[in-house]
Amino acid sequence: MELPTLTSPLQLWWLALLLPLIFWLHLPPRPRQVHWTAHLPQWLLAERTVRRRPPRFRALRWLLLTLAVIAVVMAQSGPLSKSQPGPRKLLVLLDGSASMAAPGADSCFARAIEIVRKKIATLPLHIEVEVVRIGAEVTRMSGSFARALAVSYEPMGELPAPLSEFAKAASADPETAVWLLTDGQVAAGEVPGLPAGVGYQSIGQPKTNVALTVEQIEDAWPRPQLRLQIVVHNFGPRVPCHLRVSGALSAAVPDQLLDLPDMGSSEIRLDLLRSPVGGEITLRVQADGDALASDDVVLLRVCPLPVPRIAVLADDQGKVFVTAAATALAEEVGGSVVDGKSGEQVSFLLIEGGSTELTAGSEAFAAFGVRSGGASAESYAQPTGIDWERSSPLLKGLDLSDLYIQNALLAPLPLGLVLIKGLDSSGASRPLMVLCNGAHAASLHTAFRLQDSNLPLLPAFPQILRRMLVAAKGGGIAIPKPARPSLFESDLTRIPAPREVGLLPLGAPGDDLAPLCLLCAAALVALRLCLR
Amino acid sequence: MKARMLPTMPDPFPPAFRTMLDAILRFQHRIAGGQSEVLRARHRALSQSGTFAGHRSYVRGDDLRRIDWNAYARTGSMFIKLLEEDDRRATTVFVDASPSMLCGNPPRLVTALRLAAILGGLALVHLDGVQLRVGAVDQLLQGRGAVADLLQRLAAVRPSVMEPMDSVRALLRAGSPRKVHWISDFATPATTEPVLHLLRRHSRHVTGWLPTLPDDQTAPALGFTSVVDPETLLERRIVINAQMAAAFAAELKVLQRQQTQIFSFARFPLQRVSLPTAEFEVSDWLEAGWSFRR
Incomplete structure (x- = not known):
């Protein structure tokens, strides 16, 4: 017979205090006087007459109370019966990859969650539960969160590593029982490699599936033209499939019926006109027997088109050039040229000559030979050694080697990114074009007027204006390419038949014997009270 | 059972008593066991x-x-x-020196020894002699000059356990005088009665002397008391309350009746002697004339 284990053996020190105290309390009182008598028989007869017994040490009552106190102290010291060997922790590795979302509402993932919940409900409280969900990201739950298993998560993405690797790493701890739940897709060839003792349960069934991927996006921003190159994958037998494009489009696109080959794919090119107000463009494929819905839809988030209102401020001498430039820019970006008068709402301003009070970088504008307020109009002739910043997004790929400038202002340009610089007559380097980026807009400043240079005649001039408009609007026009779903996850035909490997028996601590000790103590006290 | 020491016994014959004894012997009182x-x-x-x-x-x-x-x-x-x-030539003084005689304050044995001194002294003065029997010691004293020896021997008495029947048989074998003064507490009538009958069969005339104590009438003070028997050293813890005291007093009366009854059956007188509480009261005690006659 194995003795119980005490979790708080220090409590036994109470016995050293309580047992002598109980013995002392049970000692009968000491007589206050001693009387020598020759009449002891008469005393005994008198005692018998009055039926009175002298106080004496009640050994049985003392024994019962002592046993009761021992039982209480034992209960206080936390006695436990023999424990059952085995792991004290259950680690649940839950496959949270995209394939676990199949086949719809009653998905493998939902069933896996239900299975885990049922299992956890049967576990005793001493078993520590930890749930690791492995999908696009790895999340870990432990304690009461793991037992409650409140999962607001949709399976997505693909596994960062084979589940067997996780299982091997986790099963290194002998105190941990590992339980792997998956649809079996990734574990098809890896289950035999699972370490011994790892519980395994595959839930999924082979399914057919159609997946949609966007391979290429050609955006003509700020113009509305949008070209998409998509591929529809079929993981299953030949099946007809509908492709539907909807959302932020200026012109509706009719549904397309695709005939997907057996375990093949179909590539489609789509020319779309995006809506000027922006929004989401939804691409969706529909096929019979499609098990996984998450890979059937692609959402393209498109921003609004700028549709700029371009205004021109120029004197009579330079107005010809800058107006022509504004008209050409409006045609390029789909905007319009408006009068540069007070109170007019404009989105881009072209200024030629003169002076302005606009702060550099505060608004979207391009100032050609414009002085800031109070600056000198003195200029110098024919700057030489003209060079430009080739790595700048504004001038990247453009050729300005034929740029000729007849006169340039001596007044300094605002501080900013120098795009073009030259040498004055004294040989000093002077900036000729500066880009000033503000918090919400950008402005372009040149030290020369258009009429004093051949810039409007260069082929790079329209590109500079267009890129300036893009830079002045703050960017953010690119359509983010949707994440390409893992075709491995979409291939549900690789899911084998369900398989289950049982868990190792979990360890259990010994039963708490404290209630039994207290019950014994109560019984002993009751028995003692019954004794007279 | 915790070992206990027997109560100590004070000097039985202080100067006051010796003075009183001299007075008794000088007045030449005669000893008489009874009117007849x-x-x-x-x-x-x-x-x-x-x-x-x-x-x-x-x-x-x-x-x-x-x-x-x-x-x-x-x-x-x-x-x-x-x-x-023959019957007046000498007398026997038989003193019970058992440990039970140590009870009381002063102990009953002190009074017994003083009583033996008085009886023996009178016998030495008026008769031929006295045979003193204390415990297992048997001594024959004669003549007036043996009074001092008598007191010395009585003062040397120490408590000893000896059955009265054995002592009496020893007396009879030694041919003791016919008159016997037996001083004892007679605490166990059952053992006293056969002794009296034995003496009766051997034509001895016995006068029983029982020095009384306050404890022979009532219980000691109330409270939780350890009662110890000096004979056996048995201890009994008793809670003495009014009810217990009354029951004990009733048992004491029964004992007194038994003592009187066994002496009556043997046709011997039993004298209960009240003890003085202080030595200077001894003369008053004698003047009370409890059993002495001029």
Whole structure:
């Protein structure tokens, strides 16, 4: 017979205090006087007459109370019966990859969650539960969160590593029982490699599936033209499939019926006109027997088109050039040229000559030979050694080697990114074009007027204006390419038949014997009270 | 059982008692066991019968009829004729020195020894001698001059356990005088009764002397008391309350009745002697004339 284990053996020190105290309390009182008598028989007869017994040490009552106190102290010291060997922790590795979302509402993932919940409900409280969900990201739950298993998560993405690797790493701890739940897709060839003792349960069934991927996006921003190159994958037998494009489009696109080959794919090119107000463009494929819905839809988030209102401020001498430039820019970006008068709402301003009070970088504008307020109009002739910043997004790929400038202002340009610089007559380097980026807009400043240079005649001039408009609007026009779903996850035909490997028996601590000790103590006290 | 020491016994014969004893012997009190004994003794004295045994000096109070006038004529001094009377020649003082006699304050044994001294002293003065029996010690003393020896022997008495039956058998084997003064507490009537019958069968005349104590009448003070028997050293813890005290007093009365009854059945007198509480009261005690006659 194995003795119980005490979790708080220090409590036994109470016995050293309580047992002598109980013995002392049970000692009968000491007589206050001693009387020598020759009449002891008469005393005994008198005692018998009055039926009175002298106080004496009640050994049985003392024994019962002592046993009761021992039982209480034992209960206080936390006695436990023999424990059952085995792991004290259950680690649940839950496959949270995209394939676990199949086949719809009653998905493998939902069933896996239900299975885990049922299992956890049967576990005793001493078993520590930890749930690791492995999908696009790895999340870990432990304690009461793991037992409650409140999962607001949709399976997505693909596994960062084979589940067997996780299982091997986790099963290194002998105190941990590992339980792997998956649809079996990734574990098809890896289950035999699972370490011994790892519980395994595959839930999924082979399914057919159609997946949609966007391979290429050609955006003509700020113009509305949008070209998409998509591929529809079929993981299953030949099946007809509908492709539907909807959302932020200026012109509706009719549904397309695709005939997907057996375990093949179909590539489609789509020319779309995006809506000027922006929004989401939804691409969706529909096929019979499609098990996984998450890979059937692609959402393209498109921003609004700028549709700029371009205004021109120029004197009579330079107005010809800058107006022509504004008209050409409006045609390029789909905007319009408006009068540069007070109170007019404009989105881009072209200024030629003169002076302005606009702060550099505060608004979207391009100032050609414009002085800031109070600056000198003195200029110098024919700057030489003209060079430009080739790595700048504004001038990247453009050729300005034929740029000729007849006169340039001596007044300094605002501080900013120098795009073009030259040498004055004294040989000093002077900036000729500066880009000033503000918090919400950008402005372009040149030290020369258009009429004093051949810039409007260069082929790079329209590109500079267009890129300036893009830079002045703050960017953010690119359509983010949707994440390409893992075709491995979409291939549900690789899911084998369900398989289950049982868990190792979990360890259990010994039963708490404290209630039994207290019950014994109560019984002993009751028995003692019954004794007279 | 925790070992206990027996109570100590004070000096039984302090100077006050010795003074008192001298007074008793000087007044020449006569010892009498009872009224009938007095009458029989007077009758024997008047009969002038018996064998001449000798003379002794006359002391005041002696019967004038016993004066040997012939001797007075020859010597001019008055002498008393001593006749050889078997039953008046000597007496036996039998003192119970068992540990139970140590009970009381002062102990009952102190009173018993003083009583033995008085009885023995009177016997030495008026009779031929006294046979003193204390425990297992048997001693025959004779003559007036043996009073000091008597006191010395009595003062040397220490408690000893001996059954009264054994002591009496020893007395009978030694041929003790017929008159026996038995001083004891007679705490166990069951053992006293056969002894009395044995003495009766051997034609001994017994006078029982029982020095009484306050504890023979009532219980000690109330409270939780350890009661110890000096004979056996058995201890009993008793809660003495009014009810217990009343029951104990009733048992003591039963004991007294038993003691009186066994002596009556044996046709022996039993004298209960009340003890003085202080030595200077001894003379008053004697003046009370409890059992002495002039």
